[in-house]
Amino acid sequence: MEKRTDVLLLGTFGSGFCIRIELALKLKGIPYKYDEENLTNKSELLLHHNPVHKKVPALVHNGRAIAESLVILEYIDEQWDHTPKLLPEDPYKRAKLRFWISYFDQKVPMSSIYNIILSKGKEQEEAIEGFCELVWVFEEGVKRDFQAGSLPLTVRP
Ligand SMILES: N[C@@H](CCC(=O)N[C@@H](CS)C(=O)NCC(=O)O)C(=O)O
Structure with missing residues (x-):
């Protein structure tokens, strides 16, 4: 230890x-x-x-x-090579996970949240819409690739 x-x-x-x-x-x-x-x-x-x-x-x-x-x-x-492992053992699944991590870091930056907070009216609506779209793509992609159950945050039906 x-x-x-x-x-x-x-x-x-x-x-x-x-x-x-x-x-x-x-x-x-x-x-x-x-x-x-x-x-x-x-x-x-x-x-x-x-x-x-x-x-x-x-x-x-x-x-x-x-x-x-x-x-x-x-x-x-x-x-610390003991369970729980953060990355899957299977190289293909590891690659898929890295893809979604990269997507998240590139597409869902904190700046998009600031844009929502700092904007108003139509501009804010568009910022929210754009942000939801990016998160939705992420959520659906992770669900599809990992066949997980529903993630806690469901932005779109
Ligand atoms: N790509 C870096 C990003 C880290 C990052 O942006 N950290 C911010 C805090 S959330 C920071 O230290 N900002 C200080 C600065 O930009 O001077 C990572 O994944 O660790």
């Missing part, structure tokens, strides 16, 4: 990129320490551990850092 201090997550509140790392660590039962970053005044620790992008999340395992949430997720799955 890892000591709690061996795994440190640098994150920030409400970030989907950071939440996915916390979910993975919790699903795998990996103890970790969490440091909340102030993105308007980034810590020396974050700049040191993610000098390229200077973003959260960054995961520091036994003093060595990994950045980029999807890279971190794969690292967690490989480093």
Whole structure:
């Protein structure tokens, strides 16, 4: 069992990129320490551990850092090779999953939510419509490819 201090997550509140790392660590039962970053005044620790992008999340395992949430997720799955596995064993299913992860990160960015919040009237209606369409494609695709039951969020009938 890892000591709690061996795994440190640098994150920030409400970030989907950071939440996915916390979910993975919790699903795998990996103890970790969490440091909340102030993105308007980034810590020396974050700049040191993610000098390229200077973003959260960054995961520091036994003093060595990994950045980029999807890279971190794969690292967690490989480093702690016990169930539950995050990625399917079957290469085709893995590829399909990576496709939908990539779709989600490219097509459903936080900026589309800000567009909804910050717009009004017709512009807002169009922003909501566009966002629902993207989420609907994602939801239907994941259901089709993984034959899962209904996902909790059903945007369209
Ligand atoms: N592609 C990155 C995106 C990470 C990201 O955008 N993090 C945001 C917080 S949600 C951040 O650190 N922003 C600070 C900045 O852009 O300076 C990942 O998947 O980890």
